[in-house]
Amino acid sequence: MTDSKNTPKGRFIVFEGLDGSGKSTQIDLLCSRLKKDGRNVVKTAEPTSLITGGIIRDALAGNYPRTPEELSALFLADRIAHNVNPKNGIIKLLSEGTDVVCDRYYYSSFAYQGMDCDLDWVIAMNKNCPSVTKPDVCFFIDVPAHVCRERVDKRGGFKEIFEREENTLDRIRDKYSEVFGKLDGEYIVRISAEGSPQQIAESIYNSLPSVSR
Ligand code: TYD
Numbered sequence: 759m760t761d762s763k764n765t766p767k768g769r770f771i772v773f774e775g776l777d778g779s780g781k782s783t784q785i786d787l788l789c790s791r792l793k794k795d796g797r798n799v800v801k802t803a804e805p806t807s808l809i810t811g812g813i814i815r816d817a818l819a820g821n822y823p824r825t826p827e828e829l830s831a832l833f834l835a836d837r838i839a840h841n842v843n844p845k846n847g848i849i850k851l852l853s854e855g856t857d858v859v860c861d862r863y864y865y866s867s868f869a870y871q872g873m874d875c876d877l878d879w880v881i882a883m884n885k886n887c888p889s890v891t892k893p894d895v896c897f898f899i900d901v902p903a904h905v906c907r908e909r910v911d912k913r914g915g916f917k918e919i920f921e922r923e924e925n926t927l928d929r930i931r932d933k934y935s936e937v938f939g940k941l942d943g944e945y946i947v948r949i950s951a952e953g954s955p956q957q958i959a960e961s962i963y964n965s966l967p968s969v970s971r
Pocket of ligand 1: 776777778804805818833861862863864865866867868870871918920921
């Protein structure tokens with residue numbers, strides 16, 4: 759039998775950044791490094807692959823347009839499901855000592871939905887929700903919008919609603935700055951994406967909070 763008091767809590771590590779910022783590469787590098795350290799690690803993302811995530815993807819693809827308020831509420835519902843899922847939810851994984859590395863979280867709602875609806879309302883409903891775990895750290899991969907745009911264009915294929923307009927990425931980057939200036943009690947590390955992917959990975963690893971009990 760395991761004594762939950764003696765099980766070190768896993769770390770909840772979030773990555774944020776514009777579409778095309780190179781988050782995925784850094785997430786994979788960090789997960790490999792933590793596994794090499796002998797940690798149990800689960801990589802996850804929002805929107806999720808749960809039913810709520812499917813509804814959101816339909817909206818992001820433009821198949822079923824939603825108002826900014828509807829989108830904010832859908833992202834929150836998806837985030838709650840992501841936390842409380844009894845099989846592999848964030849809350850369960852952390853309590854078992856697993857490190858959870860998540861591609862986007864509530865900071866994305868603040869930056870993306872906060873552009874088109876009341877930012878304070880979006881912040882309040884996420885931060886006041888008891889089922890929404892606060893991250894131990896958020897790494898913001900900060901890359902100029904024009905670089906992200908070139909990558910998104912080069913990637914080709916289908917573009918989601920936030921990837922279509924020329925100046926949207928600039929607006930989202932500005933919104934992230936505004937949001938990070940507003941949030942209290944959050945550990946946010948801005949990572950300037952200068953240097954090789956390995957150098958960036960090193961500075962991310964060195965900024966990790968230690969394992970807590
Ligand atoms: P996706 O293609 O899944 O991931 P990424 O662009 O990070 O590779 O796109 C997710 C989109 O959803 C992205 O444009 C940001 C947006 N989003 C929000 O608008 N609000 C949110 O709360 C989250 C989690 C994502």
